[in-house]
Amino acid sequence: MAKRKKKYPIVYNANPEAWMTTFADLVSLMLTFFILLVSMSTLDKTGLTDISTYFQKAVSVLNAGKRTELNIIPPMEMRRMISPRELMLAMRQNSHVVLKNSTLSHKVKTVIIKDRLYLRISDAILFDEGSAQLKPGHVQALQRLAKMLATVPGRISINGHSDNRQMSDDSDYPDPWSLTLARAASVLHILENEGVSPRRLSLVGYGPSRPVSTDATPFGRERNRRVEIVVYK
Numbered sequence: 001m002a003k004r005k006k007k008y009p010i011v012y013n014a015n016p017e018a019w020m021t022t023f024a025d026l027v028s029l030m031l032t033f034f035i036l037l038v039s040m041s042t043l044d045k046t047g048l049t050d051i052s053t054y055f056q057k058a059v060s061v062l063n064a065g066k067r068t069e070l071n072i073i074p075p076m077e078m079r080r081m082i083s084p085r086e087l088m089l090a091m092r093q094n095s096h097v098v099l100k101n102s103t104l105s106h107k108v109k110t111v112i113i114k115d116r117l118y119l120r121i122s123d124a125i126l127f128d129e130g131s132a133q134l135k136p137g138h139v140q141a142l143q144r145l146a147k148m149l150a151t152v153p154g155r156i157s158i159n160g161h162s163d164n165r166q167m168s169d170d171s172d173y174p175d176p177w178s179l180t181l182a183r184a185a186s187v188l189h190i191l192e193n194e195g196v197s198p199r200r201l202s203l204v205g206y207g208p209s210r211p212v213s214t215d216a217t218p219f220g221r222e223r224n225r226r227v228e229i230v231v232y233k
Contacts (some may be wrong), residue, residue, distance in 0.1 A: 084115040084233050091117050091152050091231060102141035119145070119229040123162075123183065126227060130171045132182035133169045134190070142187065146194035149231065156191065159203045159228040160184035163221035164208040181205025187227055 062132040092110045099105050126134055127172060134142070160180030175177040184203050192198055213220035 003045075025203050033140070033221065073109050085112065087153070087233070088112045088115060088117040088231065094148050095119060095145060098144045099141060100143060104141040104145070108145075115232055116232040119231075121227050121229075122222065123225040123227060124222065126187070127183055130168060130173070130179070132173070132179060132186055134186050139190065142190045143194050145229075146191040146196060149191060149229070150195035150197075152231070153203070154231050154233045155200050156196060157204060157228075157230040157232070158184040158188040158191070158203045159210075160207075161210060161212075161224060161228065161231060162206075162208050163211070163224045164215045165221070173205070177205050177207035179205075180207050183227055191229075 077083070089112065092112065095108065095110060099108060104121070104125070107121065107125050109118075111118040111120065126138055128135070160183045162176035162180050165176075167173060167175060167179065171179070173182065181203070182205070184205055188201055188203055191201060208215070211220075211224040212226075213223040214219050215224060
């Protein structure tokens with residue numbers, strides 16, 4: 001029978017200077033942290049000016065807080081400075097500004113799809129049921145929006161949409177296609193009268209052919225009945 005090896009206690013000699021390694025790492029991290037704080041708190045005036053200038057070019061809203069009026073980037077300058085999507089983002093921001101405190105404030109849904117800006121307005125906001133005549137209370141707000149669109153580059157399509165319900169017997173329009181076309185024309189005339197070049201404008205009445213929601217519910221049908229101002233390059 002083999003003898004078991006005698007176990008001897010293993011003794012570790014403590015290193016009295018080992019704590020200095022951990023302490024040095026801690027000091028280095030703290031030093032890096034404080035350097036970062038100092039660099040963030042000493043941003044010079046030139047840096048702030050550059051940020052302010054970039055912000056103005058990106059969203060084109062206010063002039064560094066010195067004015068309360070809209071400062072829209074000139075069309076040719078916008079073409080040189082930014083991509084099509086950035087252009088649509090800037091125009092979306094401009095539309096929010098010009099419609100602020102108007103009758104259409106928070107009533108125009110803005111969507112960017114494939115570098116196209118869609119300004120969607122429910123038909124119930126602009127028109128009475130079955131009518132293509134604009135409600136007088138919203139004409140001034142549309143004129144403000146039209147003046148902004150007259151200053152920006154790109155083509156503009158006015159699209160009318162409806163749900164899948166049939167027209168009533170006493171309607172002035174035989175079908176939804178005719179009604180949506182007439183409603184789009186009413187909006188187009190506002191843009192044209194406010195300086196948007198006719199060469200940039202087009203008109204489409206889609207009727208119920210391009211829904212954005214279901215026609216099975218009242219909410220879905222309300223979403224489908226709309227007029228869209230589409231801006232694209």
